[in-house]
Amino acid sequence: MTIINANHSGWATTRHIIYFCLLILAEQLPLTGLSLASSLVGTQITTVLGSLFLLISILMTILFWQVYRKAVVDNHFEFERRLHKRDWLLIGGGLIAMWVINAGTLPFVKTSGNSNVDSLTSLLTSFTFFMLFFVAFIGPILEEILFRGLFLNWFFTKHRLVSILLSAVLFGTFHVDLTSGHVDPIYWLSKVLLGLVLALVYSRTKNLKASILLHILNNTLAAFI
Template sequence: MTKQTIPKMIVWGFLMIISQWLTGILMQGLIENDVGLVSLGLIGLIGMIGWLAYGCRAWLNLTFTRKNWLWGVGALISLIVTSLIWVLIMQLVTGLAMTTNQQQLNQNLIWTGWRQAVMVLQVVLIAPVLEELLFRGLFQAWFLKQQEIWQLVISSLLFAWLHTGSGGSGGAWVLYFSAGLILGYCYQQTKDLKVNIAVHGLYNWISLII
C-alpha cells in the first residue's frame, strides 16, 4: 500500500456514492414522471461520464485491434452462458428465474413514451459506460496492479454489491460476481475500456429483450 492508496480509495468511494445518488435522482424522476428530476439526473450522470472519460482517456483506446475485439466477443458469450446457467440454477433452487434487479428493470419497461426511452438509455448506455469507467478504468488502474487475481476478486465483489445490495440472494450475488470477473478479466487482457463498454452495453441490451 502506497501513500496514495487511501486518498484514492476515498475518491473512488466518493465517486461511487455520487454515481448512485445521481442514478437515484434519475430513477425517482422516472417513477414520478417528473421531467425536472429526470433532466437533473441525466445532466449529472452525463457530466460525470464526461469528466471520468477525460480522466480515463489513456485507457479509451481509439484503435481497433482484432485481438481485443475477439476478447470482447469471448467475454460477451461467457456472460450470456454464465447468466443462463445461474438463472437455471436459481429457478431450480428458489423458483425464481431472475434476480430482483432484473425484475425491477422488467417492471420499469412497462413505461411508455419518453420514460421508456430514458430507461433503455440508462440501462444500455449510461450505466455500462459509468460502471466500466469506475470499476475497470479507475479501480483496476489504481488498485492492486501487481496482484491481478485479488484485483479481480475485490472489484467483482464490489460490482456484485452494487447490483444486489445487502439483501440480494446468494444466486444473484454469484451471478453478478461472475459477471464482474468476466468483465474484469477482459479488461486485464485488452486494456481497452472501449471493448468493455461495448460488451457491457450489449449484455444489458440482450438482458432487456429476452
C-alpha cells in the same frame, strides 16, 4: 528515501480509496434522484424528469471520464488505441461467456424480493425510453470506468489477479441491496461472474473500449431480448 516513498504510496492509496468511494456514491445519484422524484410527483411529468435524469447522467459520465483519463495517463492513453482482431475475439468470447452465465443462473434467481431489480423494473415501466438508454449505454460506461478503468489501475496493481478478483466481487456486491437483508446469493454470484469476465477482458486487451463494448452488448441484449 524509502520512508518518503512508502508514505507517498500510502497517501496515494488512501486518496484513491476516498475518490473511489465518492465516485460510487455519485454514480448512484441519478437513479436515486429519479426514483425519489417520481415517487413525489408521480409520472405526470415523465418527459421532464426523464430528460433531466439523462442530462445529469451524461454530465456524470463526462466527469468520470476525466478522472479516468488522469488515472491512466501513464498507460499511454490506453483508450485511444484501436481494437485489433485479437481484441474483438476476446470480446466475442466474453460475450459467449456472459451468455452462458446468464443462462445458467437466471432460472435460479428469485423472481421477487430483490429490491434492486424491483426498483429498476419500476423505473423501466415509468421511464421506459430514458431507462433503456441508461441501462444500455450510460450505465455500462460508468461502471466500466469505476470497476475496471479505475479499480484495476488504482488498487493492487502489482497483484493483478487479486485486483481482478476483488473488482469482480465488488461489482457483484454493488448490484445487490445489502440493507434489505434479503440478498439473493445466485443473483449476487451471477454479477460477480459477469464482473470477472469484464475484468479479464479489460486486463487482456488493456483497452477500456473492449470491456465497455462488451458491457453494452450484454446489457442491450438483456434489455431488448
